[in-house]
Amino acid sequence: MIMRPGIRRFGIVALAAASVLSGAPAPAARRKAAAAPAAAPPAIAAEVLSTRSRMDDDLRTLCDEIGGRATGSRAYEAALEWGKEAFRRAKVDSVELESYDAPAKWEGVRAAASVLQPRRFPLRVVSFGNAPSTRGTLMAKLVDAGNGTRSDFDRLGTRARGAIALVRTKPMTSFDDLFAEYLAGPEMLKAAQAGGVAAVLFTSTRPRDLLYRHTITFDGTIIPLPIAQVAREDGLRLARLLERGLDLTVSLEIENQVGGPWKGKNVVAEIRGSEKPDEIVLLGAHLDSWDLGTGALDNGVNCALVVEVARAIASGPRPKRTVRFVLFTGEENGLLGSRGYVAAHEAEMDRYDAVLIHDIGDGRILGYFTDGRPDIHGSLGQALAPVSGWGAAGMNDEAILGTDNFDFLLEGVPNLIANQETARYLADYHAASDTLDKVDMAQARKNAAIAAVAVSGIANAPTRLGRRQSRAEISQVLEKSGIADQMRTYGLWADWESGRRGRR
Amino acid sequence: MIMRPGIRRFGIVALAAASVLSGAPAPAARRKAAAAPAAAPPAIAAEVLSTRSRMDDDLRTLCDEIGGRATGSRAYEAALEWGKEAFRRAKVDSVELESYDAPAKWEGVRAAASVLQPRRFPLRVVSFGNAPSTRGTLMAKLVDAGNGTRSDFDRLGTRARGAIALVRTKPMTSFDDLFAEYLAGPEMLKAAQAGGVAAVLFTSTRPRDLLYRHTITFDGTIIPLPIAQVAREDGLRLARLLERGLDLTVSLEIENQVGGPWKGKNVVAEIRGSEKPDEIVLLGAHLDSWDLGTGALDNGVNCALVVEVARAIASGPRPKRTVRFVLFTGEENGLLGSRGYVAAHEAEMDRYDAVLIHDIGDGRILGYFTDGRPDIHGSLGQALAPVSGWGAAGMNDEAILGTDNFDFLLEGVPNLIANQETARYLADYHAASDTLDKVDMAQARKNAAIAAVAVSGIANAPTRLGRRQSRAEISQVLEKSGIADQMRTYGLWADWESGRRGRR
DSSP states (O other): OOOOOSOOOSSOOOOOOOOOOOOSOOHHHHHHHHHSOOOOOOHHHHHHTSTTOOHHHHHHIIIIIIOOOOTTSHHHHHHHHHHHHHHHHTTOSEEEEEEEEESOEEEEEEEEEEEEESSOEEEOEEEOTTOOOOSSOEEEEEEEOTTSOHHHHHHHGGGGTTOEEEEOOOOOOSHHHHHHHHHHHHHHHHHHHHHTOSEEEEEOSSSTTOOBOOOSOSSSOOOSSOEEEEOHHHHHHHHHHHHTTOOOEEEEEEEEEEEOSEEEEEEEEEEOOSSEEEEEEEEEEEOOOOSSSOOIIIIIHHHHHHHHHHHHHHTSSOOSEEEEEEEEOSOTTTSHHHHHHHHHTGGGGGGEEEEEEOOSTTOOEEEEEOSSOGGGHHHHHHHHGGGGGGTOOEEEOOOOOSSTTHHHHHHTOOEEEEEEOOTTTSTTTTBTTOSGGGOOHHHHHHHHHHHHHHHHHHHHOSSOSOOOOOHHHHHHHHHHHTHHHHHHHHTOHHHHHTTSSSOO | OOOOOSOOOSSOOOOOOOOOOOOSOOHHHHHHHHHSOOOOOOHHHHHHHSTTOOHHHHHHIIIIIIOOOOTTSHHHHHHHHHHHHHHHHTTOSEEEEEEEEESOEEEEEEEEEEEEESSOEEEOEEEOTTOOOOSSOEEEEEEEOTTSOHHHHHHHGGGGTTOEEEEOOOOOOSHHHHHHHHHHHHHHHHHHHHHTOSEEEEEOSSSTTOOBOOOSOSSSOOOSSOEEEEOHHHHHHHHHHHHTTOOOEEEEEEEEEEEOSEEEEEEEEEEOOSSEEEEEEEEEEEOOOOSSSOOIIIIIHHHHHHHHHHHHHHTSSOOSEEEEEEEEOSHHHHSHHHHHHHHHTGGGGGGEEEEEEOOSTTOOEEEEEOSSOGGGHHHHHHHHGGGGGGTOOEEEOOOOOSSTTHHHHHTTOOEEEEEEOOTTTSTTTTBTTOSGGGOOHHHHHHHHHHHHHHHHHHHHOSSOSOOOOOHHHHHHHHHHHTHHHHHHHHTOHHHHHHTSSSOO
């Protein structure tokens, strides 16, 4: 302890205030936004920005009252009900829960770990998503598995057998770091299995005791061995103790509820088109979250956005094309809901004008990723023209594997992801700290206004946004974007190659 | 989930990297330090900065192998042994464990809480230090106790009876905020007791799920009712739910080991003076820490500093005056060890030239707080002259209640606290994240060199640093500095006034 008095009558003191992680955008970014020409927003945007918006209440209920909602959990069931109710209040034409096949059911129950030898001290841990339980309490030697690469495990040789392997990490400070973390997962798992370890302790990449939850299987299957994340401070301490040559005995107990194949559900709402009801514009976001936080940025805020856009469209003139609003689930477990949706709706894939996915929290929308489709620039530009004054009409042709656009991309359907500023997203990503207090509601409402303009622009356009691609064209996008390589790493390639997933 | 690929072949992407809390000093601060004239360090400083320094190893052992060391715990016992061994290796003349009276024994065992109604979700909590256990699991309504002031509790009226009171907080971003948190504690407790609440949930002032441990009694006694800190995200969520008018039932289970009066121990080492062995210069730091982290910044790094200064002085010519090195314990519980030391050594208080306390982590030393003694500027300036080129010879007459100088101040003994940059200290203060990875060892060694120069300068000076003050003079310092008011708030005034504590 040292406390410094607030009253200072003797000397001159300049107390250096500690800088804190601020969620607020940098002043420069603010100024830039403010400098954009202030055009009157279109009617649909004005509706979203009006006091009739229900976004705040919807999001507050979802995050605070329902909370973290891992697919399959009781909170997930409540979230499905929330979605139905919210769409009904939005006065859409119809709302249904649609089932999909999920390969396994997973729910985290509890995790505990401690060092037993040479001294006892607790470790703060959480199970990875989709990881199995330990058989009771596992007590084993801790071995240093370096960065968790194949050669790290090879170096351990027979010492790995039956041991708990500590994997070191670098702090995550950028999306590239996060992406590298995901990309390294499959090799780590294979190497750990080959080495015969009993379990893996993965050092959190976030500072200050913060834990988060991911999975490192990408198809919804159960991870082949127990893997827990250990708080960064604890992981670094273990690594130093191992470096000093200490023999550490660690106990690890993970209890997760793991079940076999089951039926997950998506919430699907619709406003039928007045002129071309068979053509579909789909606006989606994932409703599920991991359970440590309350999934406010990932992705509650965009579920509230989808509902709000539905409300705004339903309150105005009927769009020419049908607009479908989907709250997918199972996204965090491996894009299960959107995959299931595409499988169930395979026959209508030719009729999708566009699929728009929002999944980067409350970050300011800069425009949309076209996911490898420079051919749609013209039509997309027309749809986004009303929000170009807000700096929201940018197009980026990067193609992305990692959210619910993916199975639509594999079908050749024009698919867009909102391209949002990411600065406010990373620190709380999948973490216990992803809670409502992090959300900038003013920005979230503005994002909803932009999404409403985009969706209604596409739904009312004289021509379709773009045509469906052939399998050859899709293949080209996958290879050119590097997604093919990622699919190979994540074990998703065989299904595409064999035609079990995506356009044949 | 959204993952963004690292490979981008289509579009132009500028990924905004999230800024992270960096522990490193700002570039400007570095430059300023580097621009100071580079004088050859005195021999004692050179010894500390040599490869013979054991500071790194000493600190690593204390933090990583022993860990968090709440007074009375098993780790505290191990830390006492660490201190004895470290001083022996430093080749001091003597090292002893000296006992003191502690009013109560306290150790945290576990704490758990969750919301039961209207939905179940867990809350992350930790008991306050020196708080009692709940009787089994407490299940009660949660009431909104605002900021925890008397009028907040008054407003609750009879609704407070038997309830669990949620106290809201502002984020802590400066020492003034921290000080305000401490200062508000006693009133909050009295008001909570008067209102008849069963327990208090205090919202963490730190972001991103980070917990820390304090006590809010300042004399080592047990807090009169269970009080737990709840993670900031959880506390804010609870506050929002209460604001919406929801009836929340919360369960809270706190298990702490609480015992009556016992004997704590300090580690006291000595290098006897060659010319004036009866005059004493004391260099101290507190060895205990709270147990969530490993007490690296608060205050392991300064314990290692004290040992290192002992080693450096023992390796050179014997100082003229006796130098005593004390690792106090019970500091976090209410300055118990230093209070006990002063009580036991009351008879020799006239013979203390100076007491130097280090307790602001690894922050760069800017000089010393004189704790209300402008009269010692001349002599202190001479002792610090060799480090003035390092910007370490500043003097600040602020007087401070909050670390082990306090009972020496009450005795009128010249007492100094190292005035250190605080920027790297606050974020991890008393928190689970106060771990070795936060320590800038190069700066810590430089601080040790400065402390060695200061101690050896005072111990070898032709005259004493300053004379002992009379009770009247001490009173004047207490009133003028505002410490008298703080003592009244913290319930420490009666002991001073009655002569049970401090110079009579």
